[in-house]
Amino acid sequence: MRLFHFSDNPGLKVFHPRPVRIPSPRPVGREWLNEPLVWAIEETRQAMYLFPRDCPRILVWPTEATVAEECAAWWGERRCAMIAHIEWAWFERWRRGVIHRYELPVDDFEDLQDAGMWVARRSVAPIDMTTIDDLPQALAEAGCELRVMESLTPLKGLWTSSLHVSGIRLRNAAGWAR
Secondary structure (H helix, E strand, C coil): CCEEEEECCCCCCCECCECCCCCCCCCCCCHHHHCCEEEEEEHHHHHHHCCCCCCCEEEEECCCCCCHHHHHHHHCCCCCCEEEEEEHHHHHHHHHCCEEEEEECHHHCEECCCCCEEEECCCECCCEEEEECCHHHHHHHCCEEEEEECCCHHHHHHHHCCCEEEEECHHHCCCCCC
């Protein structure tokens, strides 16, 4: 298994724990997830971060609990592992974007058992860095189909579906309730 952190900064030598920008309600015993941490994502879920940092996006994928009808409605005959949704206002920035993928040592991280996310409570030095300058190609290689929409707000109901739904930087989405 490989873990990554994505950044628009190509010169990072050490990742230091940072607090989350907007704390989230956490279950009892997991409040520490709002404390300073270094975050990483498993290779199989890296498509979630093949976007400019502030680009609002919603990614969905089926799980073992996904209802067959919902899977058929969203996937049909597709072979992709994930579907990503962004707004047209962000499409050109995404298409021309460049990001840097840092590989991090697995032994320094704890598995959150949540959508491929891992955390470290101390500073971590990357073991490698790759510049990704063709985000459309990288997204396709990660098994993710892109859907571009005027607004992400029609997808709010997905959180009540049996699909896994991850929303990232939605505060930047047009018309998204803050």
